[in-house]
Amino acid sequence: MQKKFIMAGVMGWPIEHSRSPTIHNYWIKEHNINGAYGHFPVQPNHLEAAIDGLRALGLAGCNITIPHKVAAMKHVDWVDPKAQRIGAINTIVCKPDGMLCGFNHDGFGYIQSLYEAQPTWHASAGPVVMLGAGGASRSILVSLLDSGASEIRLLNRTQSKADELAAEFGPLVTAYPWSELNDTIEDCKLLVNTTSLGMQGQAPLEIDLSNLKSDALVSDIIYAPLETPLLAAAKARGNTTVNGLGMLLHQARPAFEAWFGVLPDVSQKLRNVVIASF
């Protein structure tokens, strides 16, 4: 008997740049699944109809990306508690009864990428310095707290946004002025850049790493380029570095499992395929 055809995709606007189809279609082929994963260009005023259409078309679900991650929450029937704390979803799973469930796996992907780079890493090892208070930072903040982080120092160009996050997420998160960047990293065990500084076409992050201890892990969630000026400088000093590709690949795994029934691996071959697509 012909296996059921399973269809999923990613909704965003614009969407052509998304690497999610490359990742999911690689796994579909690897696991010999009868299915496909597509790009869905969805304008903001069509979001509700597009999400409702998942049910009507019998899709397994979809990923949600910029600019829809926050707005999509109100168009699903149920939102996972972690995604509620993050305030955004990046995955919708259509249940057999037609119920639409929203999840956010970005923070999971980030934490997995750290374990991959340093299997002994643990969130409670010491202070975390987090740069940025945008959409991506919320998922990382929640996941670091859930993983046992004992102190998170948050710095953002617009300090009011860091203050708001610190007030929302409680006493383990403290906002610092951007001007204190070089001092706050002195005793940190993890430095993470979640700003867009260092991205292709953007100015680099200006930071003096001379105060940073050699055992601090330095991560940048940017994946284009794979090695940002921050990571190049940290690597030159001997710090272990983690780029944003691992987060991008690992966040896709739980969604793939929910739709296609297999928890896939992140192999070097998949990495090479995705890198070749940049």
Ligand code: NAP
């Ligand atoms: P966002 O919501 O627009 O937030 C952007 C952040 O960057 C804000 O904190 C913003 O500070 C800061 N920023 C922008 N320009 C700046 C400048 N000139 N100086 C100082 N700070 C500046 O974006 P996002 O969705 O969080 O994404 C941020 C980065 O993460 C992007 O590069 C994106 O590609 C990457 N990302 C990677 C993954 C992955 O899977 N690896 C997933 C999601 C995002 P203000 O608040 O002051 O504006």
